């Protein structure tokens with residue numbers, strides 16, 4: 001086990017398997033920027049599955065027992081199920097999951113389940129087709145994602161988790177509908193406060209709907225009560241419906257930061273490790289990896305990086321100047337949330 005400068009252990013590893021995506025969500029990869037001419041990482045610069053699995057094995061040995069595959073869109077990486085199988089075979093992995101926009105799940109859900117993926121989170125910001133299209137750059141209607149969710153259920157994923165980013169004036173008028181829909185189907189819905197990740201999405205504080213307000217709006221229609229977190233370090237604040245009909249979670253990184261418990265490390269597609277969602281630079285592992293570094297050498301690099309970790313961006317965000325907030329932070333599509 002390794003601990004950072006605030007005594008936080010390393011527990012969760014988020015692996016971004018690609019910087020590409022078939023959606024253009026305005027809050028993540030706005031189409032104006034990620035257009036035809038946008039240069040994504042060339043194949044040779046992206047870690048191979050073998051390289052990812054080797055790093056994962058080392059990191060699991062250092063405490064990262066929860067693995068999440070993300071992106072970009074993880075399902076656009078060819079044969080990602082092969083990577084799932086390799087990670088499922090790593091000794092010590094307690095949880096292996098994926099966050100996806102769901103579009104390709106009808107083709108992929110069964111293969112992912114067979115490969116050993118046990119849980120899945122599907123992003124769906126609204127059930128209103130026009131609203132959803134506006135948010136994803138008109139790349140998908142709601143039905144496509146619903147088909148993906150159905151495929152995941154059929155393949156045996158349970159429970160299904162749904163992520164919804166909430167933006168004031170964009171989809172906040174549809175959150176109660178989404179909550180009712182998830183409740184009826186037994187899905188665990190997690191609302192995410194719109195975050196100032198990266199520098200490309202033109203984030204404004206006025207567009208953040210505070211978690212408290214989200215809860216109040218749902219509570220007014222379907223009464224809720226708070227419940228304990230599942231474990232220390234869980235980022236979602238949880239509420240259950242008083243009628244016993246399931247729960248919702250709130251990821252309130254803007255209004256209720258949780259840096260004190262943050263045990264997450266992020267691996268980018270080209271092999272950089274980021275110790276914070278809002279980091280301005282990463283630690284390169286691909287260089288040493290491809291130069292033939294031993295496991296011991298790689299472990300030493302990771303240990304040094306984690307020991308020096310002092311990130312708590314969300315806790316200090318309010319005190320930062322505009323300029324500091326706009327420093328060249330890593331983008332969400334790059335490290336996957």
Ligand code: SAM
Pocket residue numbers: 021027028070071072073074099100101121122123163164165192193194195196197201332333336337
């Ligand atoms: N493409 C996959 C998906 O959308 O589920 C995985 C990668 S995506 C970057 C991971 C999660 O981050 C998604 O649930 C997405 O909605 C969320 N996300 C992206 N940009 C965000 C932002 N600016 N604020 C809050 N959440 C964001």
Ligand code: SF4
Pocket residue numbers: 021022023024025028029071072073101123333
């Ligand atoms: Fe793609 Fe996910 Fe970002 Fe949307 S949030 S653009 S689906 S990576």
Ligand code: SF4
Pocket residue numbers: 253258259260262263264275276277278311312313314315
């Ligand atoms: Fe963790 Fe950084 Fe988010 Fe704080 S701001 S919870 S340190 S990722």
